[in-house]
Amino acid sequence: MNKPNRLILIDGSAYIFRAYYALPPMSRNDGTPINAVFGFTNMLVKLIEDYQEDKMIVVFDAARKNFRNNIYPDYKANRGDTPEDLIPQFELIKRCVEAFNIKQLELDGYEADDIIASYTKLATTKKIDSLIVSSDKDLMQLVNENVSMLDPMKNKNISIDQVIEKFGVEPKKVIFIQALTGDKVDNIPGAPGIGPKTALELIKQYGDIDGLLKNAKNIKQEKRRKVILESEKDIRTSLELVKLKDNIDLPINIEEIISYSEIKKQNQKLFDFLNEQGFKSIADRLKNNSYIVNSEAIEKKESNKQNKYLLLNSKKILENIISNILKKGYCAIDTETNSLNIEKAKLIGVSLCYDEACSYYIPINHLSKETSKKIEEQLDEDYVLEKLKVICENPSILKIGQNIKYDLRILNKYNISINSVADTMLMSYALDNGRIKHNMDDLAFNHLQHNTIKFKEIVGSGKNKITFDYVELNTAVDYAAEDALITLRLFNLLFPRVKKEKNEFIYQEIDLPLINVLSSMEKNGIKVDKDYLKKLSDEFEKESKSLEKKIYNLSKKEFNIGSPKQLGEILFLNLKIPGGKKTKSGTFSTDSSTLNDLASRGHNIASFVLEWRELTKLKSTYTNALQEQVDKNNRVHTSYGLANTLTGR
Known part of the structure; x- marks a missing residue:
């Protein structure tokens, strides 16, 4: 039986205000304010990208008073009027949710928080986990093993540990702290003069509000x-x-609440809404985003105009392209494989681009999902490799890549050498190191304001993930050809900067030559003595077992030494060693500094645990792991990063 999709509960009302105050004023051509609408729309796009397989609903506060005003008429009475330029944006935001075909709900007499609480309770009874998209502290009382929160502005997850860190108590007791401290924003009275620290002391001592009030006369x-x-x-x-x-x-x-992958529809409604607001950047972002829309959602004439990615399975056309590249003197090249492990990877296809107007993908080894046999609409591998050899080994043709070391190593497996190369990743590294990341997605977004098709969109994730050789050709062409086109556009943008900003020496004389050096090192690998690694693993195992016995003798019981929680309880509760300090999560600290301090005070059990940790780390991370990476020639092949360090090369 499949596990039900998680329930994503978006606190729409809270996010409207956060978006409004976070963004500068923005208006449509007709003067309608839209800064909160813009922020909300971007948030929704990001959530759909991250949680497209989960159920999703947006919840809003009802505009009228709710049941809390019957309990306390002055509830939220001190709140000022809603900013005038925010008022017309509420309805637009609800239209935004409707345009995305996502369920939304508001109920008279209740706040969004109450609706969310009811959904989490109902979801739990149906064994469905919930994720609340909000940073509202009032919702933290709902957090448990099945319910977590996400702050969308900070992209920060909030689970039980984070609630304890904020309030000092487990989530179900948060309301007791809030009842004592009150809330000036919501005009909740509380007890005057009782702040968070005092409230925490009282609840820790008396357990809850009933316990506190019953024993109030005993407060010293x-x-x-x-x-x-x-x-x-x-x-x-x-x-x-x-x-x-x-x-x-x-x-x-x-x-009735279904995942976005199920509700995604092939219509123009979403783009009509975005165009009406003037959100061109969001519309452009979505046109390449299969998480949000199907290709049919964009008019074909516009799609053809924007995405000139062509599938190449004709010998005549390939020969014409090779001829054009020879005339141009340069091309962007990108390989697609079925694995990131170069030693095991098989070449699946190659993309070429010599003009920003068009890019080509040449499939070679794509397979049928049904039969796992090579599909027919592809050129012969040997023929394609022969043609690629013509440009790759021609020193007068500049081959441009994004992290071209990978492509160089893949093609080298097929007896093709690449010389005369340029690398947009290394150009960015020479120009902007420490300021931005140098991967293609970030470079495309930062320099070209383009959102690339994500690999996860193409191959899926989890149990549904496939390797690239099983991706259908009409899907693969957009992803693969885009890489080559973006690489060429980045080259045309970054290479002039390398010259203008006088970074040619670093780029040309230091970074580029390293490509061949590191490629050779990766290919040759590092020879290791597998028998000796095995011997070391056995020795480490024997020594760690001996230490375990010593630890158990001192603790008078067996426990999981690798568990900080269990170790802390043994040291500071069972053995009553003084000086134990608890972490924010409520467990005793057993880090290396704590254990070293205990060892220096003569507690042998701490010394044994430190030694045990070192041995088990050596065994799992090195001697065992390296044995699994050794090839038939007793060599380990690694991948060296060319653009990873912030300082020094």
């Missing part, structure tokens, strides 16, 4: 005791206000 500090006793009504009212209602009768059941 007179001022604190008086405040709690005099504020009992406000505290209980505050508790009712901060506690989320999780039993709402939801008009949209979870079965």
Whole structure:
């Protein structure tokens, strides 16, 4: 039985305000303000890209008063008026969600937080995990093993540990802290003068609000005791206000909420909305994004105009292209394989581009998903390699690549040498090291304002992931040919900068020559003594077992030495060693500095654990792992990064 898709609950109301205040004023041509709409739309695109296989719904606050105003009429009474230029954006944001075909919900009498709480409770009963997209502290009471949060502005995950770090208590007790401290923004009274630190002390001591109020007379500090006793009504009212209602009768059941990959439709509605707002950058971004739209969602004439990526399976056309490259004197080249492990990788296809107007993909070894046999609409491998050899080994033709070392090594396996090369990754490294990343996706976005087709979009992920040789040709051509076209565009942009900014020596004399040096080192590999590695692994295993016995003798019981939690309990609870310090997650610290301190104070068990850790690390990371990487010639082949370090080469 397949595990149900996770439920993504987007706190739409909270994000509207965050987007509004985070972005400068923006307006459409007709003067309608749209900065919050722009921020919200970008957030939605990112979420769909990351969670397209999960159920997704956007939840909004109802505009009218809710049930909390019946409990406490002054609830949120101190909030100012909504900014005038934000008011017309609410309806546009709801239209945005509708344009994406995503479910949305608001209910009179309830806040978005209550709807989210009800959905998480319902999802748990159906054994569905939930992800709340919000940074609202009021929602943190819902976090548990099945429910987590995501701050979309910071792209930060919030789980049980993060809630404990913020409040000092587990999520289900957050409401007790909030009931005591109150909330000035929402006009929740709380107990006057009780801040987060004092509230935490009280809840840790008395467990919850009932326990605190029942024992309030026993509080030693007179001022604190008086405040709690005099504020009992406000505290209980505050508790009712901060506690989320999780039993709402939801008009949209979870079965009706489906993943974006299921609701993606082939229509123009989304692009009509984006064009109406003037969001050209988002529209352009989506045209190459199969997470959001199918190719049919864009008019064919526009698609043909924008994406001149051609499948090349004709000998005559290939010969014409080779002839044109010989005349031009340069081309961008990119190889596609079925593995990142060069030693095991097989060449699946090659992309060529010598003009920014058009790029070609030559499939060679694509397979049928049904039969795993080579499909027919491809040129013969030997024929293609023979033609590639003509340009690759011609020193008068400049071959341009993005991390061309990989392509060089792949083609070298097929007895093709590449000389006279340029590398856009290394140009970026020479020009902008420390400022931006040098991979193609980032370079395309930063320099060309272009969002590339992502590899994960093409091959999938998880159990549905396939290797590139099983990607259908009409899908592979856009991804592969795009790489070559973007590489050529980057070269035309970056190479003049290399000259103008006087980085030619670093690029030409230091970085480029390293390509052949490192390629040769990778190909030759490093010879290792497999028998000796085996011997070392056995010795490490024997020594670590001996240490385990010593540790168990001192602890008087067996436990998982590799578990920091269990080790901390053994050291500081069972053996009662003084000086134990807890981390933010509530477990005892057992890092190397803590253990070294204990060892220096004469605690042998700490010394044994440190030695055990060193041995097991050596065994798992080196002596065992290297044995698995050794080839038939007893050599280990690695990949050396050319553009990784920030300082020095």
